[in-house]
Amino acid sequence: MTTQLSSVSEVLPPPTERYTILGWLHKNLFSSWFNSILSIVAGSFVAVVLVGIIKWVFVSAQWAVVNDNIALYMKGQYPGAQDWRLWVLIYLAALLVGLMWSSYFHRVDVIAWVLVSIFLVLAIWLLLLGKAAWWKLLLVDGFGIVGFSLGQRFPNVSKRLTILLLLLYMPLVLLIIRGFGTDGFIPQIGTNLWGGLLLSLLLAIIGIVFSFPIGVLLALGRQSQMPALKTLSIIYIEVIRGVPLITLLFMGQLMLPFFLPAGISIDRVIRAVVAIIMFAAAYMAENVRGGLQSIPVGQYEAADAIGLSGYRKMLNIILPQALRTVIPVLVGQFIGLFKDTSLVALVGLLDLLGIARGILANPSYIGRQLEVFVFIALIYWIFSYAMSYAARRLEISLGVGER
Amino acid sequence: MATNTSEQSAVPIWRDERYLEIIAQAVVVLGIVALFWWLIHNLLTGLESLGTPLSFRFLGQTSQFDIGETSLEYSRNSSYSRALLVGLVNTLRVSLIGIVFATLLGLIVGVARLSSNWLVSRLAAVYVELLRNIPLLVFLIFLSSTVFHKLPKVQEAAHLGNWAFLTNRGIYIAWFDPAASYTVYRWVLMVAALAAVVVAALLIRKGKRTGRMPLYWLWAFVIFVVVTGLGWFLMPTPPLTVNIPSLQGRNFRGGISLTPEFMAIFSGLVIYTAAFIAEVVRAGIQAVSKGQREAASALGLSGFMTLRLIIFPQALRVIIPPLTSQYLNLTKNSSLAVAVGYPDLFSVGGTIVNQSGRAVEVILITMAVYLSFSLLTSLFMNWYNRRTQLVER
Numbered sequence: 001m002t003t004q005l006s007s008v009s010e011v012l013p014p015p016t017e018r019y020t021i022l023g024w025l026h027k028n029l030f031s032s033w034f035n036s037i038l039s040i041v042a043g044s045f046v047a048v049v050l051v052g053i054i055k056w057v058f059v060s061a062q063w064a065v066v067n068d069n070i071a072l073y074m075k076g077q078y079p080g081a082q083d084w085r086l087w088v089l090i091y092l093a094a095l096l097v098g099l100m101w102s103s104y105f106h107r108v109d110v111i112a113w114v115l116v117s118i119f120l121v122l123a124i125w126l127l128l129l130g131k132a133a134w135w136k137l138l139l140v141d142g143f144g145i146v147g148f149s150l151g152q153r154f155p156n157v158s159k160r161l162t163i164l165l166l167l168l169y170m171p172l173v174l175l176i177i178r179g180f181g182t183d184g185f186i187p188q189i190g191t192n193l194w195g196g197l198l199l200s201l202l203l204a205i206i207g208i209v210f211s212f213p214i215g216v217l218l219a220l221g222r223q224s225q226m227p228a229l230k231t232l233s234i235i236y237i238e239v240i241r242g243v244p245l246i247t248l249l250f251m252g253q254l255m256l257p258f259f260l261p262a263g264i265s266i267d268r269v270i271r272a273v274v275a276i277i278m279f280a281a282a283y284m285a286e287n288v289r290g291g292l293q294s295i296p297v298g299q300y301e302a303a304d305a306i307g308l309s310g311y312r313k314m315l316n317i318i319l320p321q322a323l324r325t326v327i328p329v330l331v332g333q334f335i336g337l338f339k340d341t342s343l344v345a346l347v348g349l350l351d352l353l354g355i356a357r358g359i360l361a362n363p364s365y366i367g368r369q370l371e372v373f374v375f376i377a378l379i380y381w382i383f384s385y386a387m388s389y390a391a392r393r394l395e396i397s398l399g400v401g402e403r
Numbered sequence: 404m405a406t407n408t409s410e411q412s413a414v415p416i417w418r419d420e421r422y423l424e425i426i427a428q429a430v431v432v433l434g435i436v437a438l439f440w441w442l443i444h445n446l447l448t449g450l451e452s453l454g455t456p457l458s459f460r461f462l463g464q465t466s467q468f469d470i471g472e473t474s475l476e477y478s479r480n481s482s483y484s485r486a487l488l489v490g491l492v493n494t495l496r497v498s499l500i501g502i503v504f505a506t507l508l509g510l511i512v513g514v515a516r517l518s519s520n521w522l523v524s525r526l527a528a529v530y531v532e533l534l535r536n537i538p539l540l541v542f543l544i545f546l547s548s549t550v551f552h553k554l555p556k557v558q559e560a561a562h563l564g565n566w567a568f569l570t571n572r573g574i575y576i577a578w579f580d581p582a583a584s585y586t587v588y589r590w591v592l593m594v595a596a597l598a599a600v601v602v603a604a605l606l607i608r609k610g611k612r613t614g615r616m617p618l619y620w621l622w623a624f625v626i627f628v629v630v631t632g633l634g635w636f637l638m639p640t641p642p643l644t645v646n647i648p649s650l651q652g653r654n655f656r657g658g659i660s661l662t663p664e665f666m667a668i669f670s671g672l673v674i675y676t677a678a679f680i681a682e683v684v685r686a687g688i689q690a691v692s693k694g695q696r697e698a699a700s701a702l703g704l705s706g707f708m709t710l711r712l713i714i715f716p717q718a719l720r721v722i723i724p725p726l727t728s729q730y731l732n733l734t735k736n737s738s739l740a741v742a743v744g745y746p747d748l749f750s751v752g753g754t755i756v757n758q759s760g761r762a763v764e765v766i767l768i769t770m771a772v773y774l775s776f777s778l779l780t781s782l783f784m785n786w787y788n789r790r791t792q793l794v795e796r
Binding site: 028029031035038039042043045046225226227228229232238239241242243244246247250251254255257258259260261262335339340342343345346353357360369370373374376377380381384385388 | 424427428429431432435442445446448449450452518519520521522523526532533535536537538539540541542544545548549735736738739741742749753756762763766769770773774776777778781
């Protein structure tokens with residue numbers, strides 16, 4: 001028996017396919033006459049487009065409109081003397097990303113190298129341009145590597161530490177950016193000065209952080225046995241999901257002041273934030289509900305069997321499992337929310353898109369729309385793509401759908 | 404035993420879950436009612452003190468503003484409600500046409516993404532990943548300001564033959580105009596369509612009887628073309644004349660004209676939504692088990708036949724629910740038309756708010772309209788789910 005088994009294991013595995021370049025071309029591009037025509041048409045299309053893009057980027061585009069206003073795109077009117085606060089936050093974020101990479105993804109792969117080299121290249125570029133900020137960019141890489149090696153060094157604590165730090169990071173961001181007092185260590189900076197990418201990211205982060213607990217409560221309400229709670233949750237979720245975000249934003253700007261007693265006025269950014277949180281909470285509730293429904297009924301019954309109260313059953317048994325399964329979906333929602341923050345430009349806030357429109361209104365940049373929109377679209381794209389990539393990796397790392 | 408049960412059931416009220424649930428719900432409902440009462444009270448008193456108490460009577464007043472694109476009769480003497488209706492029709496127009504084109508494009512891209520041709524599938528993947536990760540609003544403003552408003556001036560219009568003219572005032576495409584004999588020709592068209600349907604039905608019946616399905620759609624098409632063609636030459640004058648746009652004065656006239664605003668919102672919505680539909684289609688096709696495809700090729704079906712007869716019918720059940728939600732998204736996203744100047748419901752509403760100061764009422768109406776779209780869609784979805792669930796595999 002054993003000899004037979006060993007002889008089976010000695011059987012060679014099937015040969016892996018090996019291609020010559022010609023063989024690869026034949027299989028993937030020219031397998032039939034139809035495919036050949038398709039490849040030639042698509043190939044020439046790609047060639048024409050690529051040549052056009054390269055010509056435009058390096059020859060005809062005038063990048064002054066981007067180069068001269070880079071600070072505006074990044075942080076709006078945020079005072080330059082307080083830039084160090086933003087840098088501190090970026091370094092912390094780099095540290096966190098490094099930690100997360102080592103504790104969840106375990107190995108350094110191509111994307112990690114791409115991330116590191118982006119900052120490296122930018123730093124070298126700034127150095128060549130003779131700008132002093134190059135070492136600040138280099139520090140981003142430094143902190144990322146420090147975070148990564150910390151995670152490697154203490155693998156036992158790093159997972160929990162990462163989550164804890166991630167949770168602490170969000171309020172810290174708000175605290176440091178806003179500041180307090182007039183002439184202390186970090187003086188307060190009014191929301192009217194927040195802008196650019198900074199504002200877009202903040203809106204998305206605040207939106208997701210605050211909508212999360214509300215969304216979980218709504219999802220539990222929708223799943224509950226209590227008819228009144230259930231009806232209220234369903235009404236809220238369906239009404240919000242049924243209207244476009246832009247109507248909610250306008251409601252926030254035009255109607256919210258009416259809803260409050262006379263004499264109380266709220267900051268315009270906060271009004272937009274309230275609308276975004278209300279909107280995100282309804283979608284969050286539906287995502288969490290998906291997670292709740294994926295928990296087999298046996299888990300509920302087991303919790304009942306060992307005599308847990310309803311509250312402990314939810315908190316200790318159901319929610320941890322349900323939330324784990326929806327993490328990738330939540331990242332997807334976060335990406336959607338980040339893209340949706342661009343709508344605040346329509347109610348007059350100066351987020352990345354709002355700032356871009358403001359810059360284009362400057363008569364010295366007439367006709368530079370293409371450069372500006374390509375630039376900001378690229379920023380949105382990089383952030384969204386990076387997050388969706390992280391979500392896919394997280395899905396694998398968490399073993400969603402496998403356990 | 405009996406005493407024991409009665410003792411057990413004598414739980415004090417504050418430990419009895421049934422009472423606790425009712426109390427909890429009552430507290431929440433009361434709290435929410437109180438909150439709403441407070442908010443609405445503030446709203447009403449606030450509006451009262453501004454001298455514009457909440458009422459929808461202003462809808463009857465004349466609007467005194469023009470709308471760039473109207474499918475209905477409208478002038479600046481029309482009422483606010485008429486203006487809203489024009490906006491609603493514009494929203495429906497761009498949404499419905501957008502849905503048709505987005506579905507076609509999304510289907511092509513979704514299938515292309517699964518193509519065995521490496522270059523084609525890569526191209527489709529780049530298309531999807533590129534568009535899914537940028538905000539729609541940025542894309543719309545980009546299209547509007549760098550494409551459709553940057554087309555050549557009317558005098559130097561770019562043209563495709565004599566049939567289409569691209570200018571920064573709009574796009575003009577040659578189209579048919581009904582002539583005098585069209586009233587008669589309409590009947591010819593109907594007869595032709597009827598004949599085609601009858602022939603197709605007969606052929607399908609014959610195919611089912613004999614087991615060899617003829618090319619019924621080809622025959623139906625041939626018959627339609629032959630009948631309409633005969634009818635065309637029997638008419639004393641051609642029933643349709645081609646209306647070619649021509650430069651008259653400062654603008655083109657004739658044919659179909661599409662404004663740059665419409666083109667921006669329409670093409671933006673189509674290109675953007677198609678990327679999401681492509682993903683839906685891809686997921687649906689991949690959900691069909693591999694064995695089905697292998698069985699189809701074992702039966703000797705060609706690639707296209709496999710797709711049409713085996714894969715799509717099964718993929719459709721997975722595709723339709725997320726597809727409807729994409730349609731709904733497209734309709735809701737059409738409210739971004741306000742950014743490119745197309746007068747949809749939301750944008751007309753904004754103008755009315757500026758004109759009349761009735762922000763609360765207009766926002767309520769707009770939200771109610773969008774909400775009813777989404778409720779209608781979910782009604783359809785429930786109906787569809789119930790219907791497809793009956794089809795047991």
